Amino acid sequence: xxxxxxxxxxxxxxxxxxxxxxxxxxxxxxxxxxxxxxxxxxxxxxxxxxxxxxxxxxxxxxxxxxxxxxxxxxxxxxxxxxxxxxxxxxxxxxxxxxxxxxxxxxxxxxxxxxxxxxxxxxxxxxxxxxxxxxxxxxxxxxxxxxxxxxxxxxxxxxxxxxxxxxxxxxxxxx
Amino acid sequence: xxxxxxxxxxxxxxxxxxxxxxxxxxxxxxxxxxxxxxxxxxxxxxxxxxxxxxxxxxxxxxxxxxxxxxxxxxxxxxxxxxxxxxxxxxxxxxxxxxxxxxxxxxxxxxxxxxxxxxxxxxxxxxxxxxxxxxxxxxxxxxxxxxxxxxxxxxxxxxxxxxxxxxxxxxxxxxxxx
Numbered sequence: 001x002x003x004x005x006x007x008x009x010x011x012x013x014x015x016x017x018x019x020x021x022x023x024x025x026x027x028x029x030x031x032x033x034x035x036x037x038x039x040x041x042x043x044x045x046x047x048x049x050x051x052x053x054x055x056x057x058x059x060x061x062x063x064x065x066x067x068x069x070x071x072x073x074x075x076x077x078x079x080x081x082x083x084x085x086x087x088x089x090x091x092x093x094x095x096x097x098x099x100x101x102x103x104x105x106x107x108x109x110x111x112x113x114x115x116x117x118x119x120x121x122x123x124x125x126x127x128x129x130x131x132x133x134x135x136x137x138x139x140x141x142x143x144x145x146x147x148x149x150x151x152x153x154x155x156x157x158x159x160x161x162x163x164x165x166x167x168x169x170x171x172x173x174x
Numbered sequence: 175x176x177x178x179x180x181x182x183x184x185x186x187x188x189x190x191x192x193x194x195x196x197x198x199x200x201x202x203x204x205x206x207x208x209x210x211x212x213x214x215x216x217x218x219x220x221x222x223x224x225x226x227x228x229x230x231x232x233x234x235x236x237x238x239x240x241x242x243x244x245x246x247x248x249x250x251x252x253x254x255x256x257x258x259x260x261x262x263x264x265x266x267x268x269x270x271x272x273x274x275x276x277x278x279x280x281x282x283x284x285x286x287x288x289x290x291x292x293x294x295x296x297x298x299x300x301x302x303x304x305x306x307x308x309x310x311x312x313x314x315x316x317x318x319x320x321x322x323x324x325x326x327x328x329x330x331x332x333x334x335x336x337x338x339x340x341x342x343x344x345x346x347x348x349x350x351x
Binding site for chain 1: 182205239276278302303304305306308309310312
């Protein structure tokens with residue numbers, strides 16, 4: 001397969017809508033890599049309602065057996081956000097060099113927001129009344145955490161609710 | 175794999191009309207992944223407007239990137255005249271026959287106007303971001319002169335997307351074989 005210099009989960013950049021992620025909540029979502037791309041810089045777009053410090057970790061996961069997520073790579077960043085400002089939350093240092101091959105991968109995000117209850121990620125989501133059936137798409141842990149697990153069973157994730165059924169815009173660049 | 179259509183923003187909504195770019199030498203420049211080979215036969219965008227006599231020229235170009243340089247691969251343009259309200263596809267004619275291979279390509283888009291200049295481009299809603307993403311250039315603008323596209327330019331000459339929604343505006347572009 002060819003090597004491309006960036007991969008984004010949708011073509012039209014940052015959506016105007018945002019969804020909230022609670023402090024200390026781990027959220028997973030699927031994304032497709034269209035051709036091989038270096039996992040050098042990883043970008044989300046976020047904001048906070050009050051000026052505060054956001055520390056977040058992002059993990060790259062593969063899926064084993066259709067039921068278990070396994071950590072492949074990770075990065076962490078700390079950002080001083082002004083209230084209401086929409087910014088790229090960019091990670092340029094990851095735990096290992098990775099060249100992503102085409103296919104479906106998964107990202108896990110956990111953010112720590114101090115005294116602020118939540119932060120926002122820009123993307124898209126919706127909240128149907130029933131759970132999605134089929135291959136794992138996205139979901140969140142029900143228990144609080146401050147770290148990325150090495151492995152996690154998708155059956156232990158909550159896959160309903162707007163915070164579980166949302167996809168942040170994700171831009172991976174070489 | 176061959177495809178016979180590519181729409182850069184695969185969610186067409188009639189309400190996505192934004193104030194037009196006007197008469198400008200600064201073009202909007204965005205990278206997209208095209209998933210299959212496609213013949214660059216028909217390039218279309220959509221405009222809307224009302225009011226007095228106007229002439230609008232839409233200009234589109236295709237660039238590839240190699241290391242630190244963007245290189246012009248093809249271009250297309252069309253001049254459209256209107257004297258009453260309109261909401262129209264504008265189909266542009268390419269400068270050369272070309273078969274695009276799968277991968278990342280960059281679209282440049284600009285307009286020139288005459289007469290009653292107000293019009294709107296059909297594009298998706300954007301959000302202004304305070305800073306730029308880390309890594310390679312993905313979207314933004316660059317200056318190319320009033321009517322033309324440079325044969326090549328440095329990636330460092332492209333302005334990334336932050337600071338103003340104008341850096342984030344991307345019209346719907348439909349390529350069909």
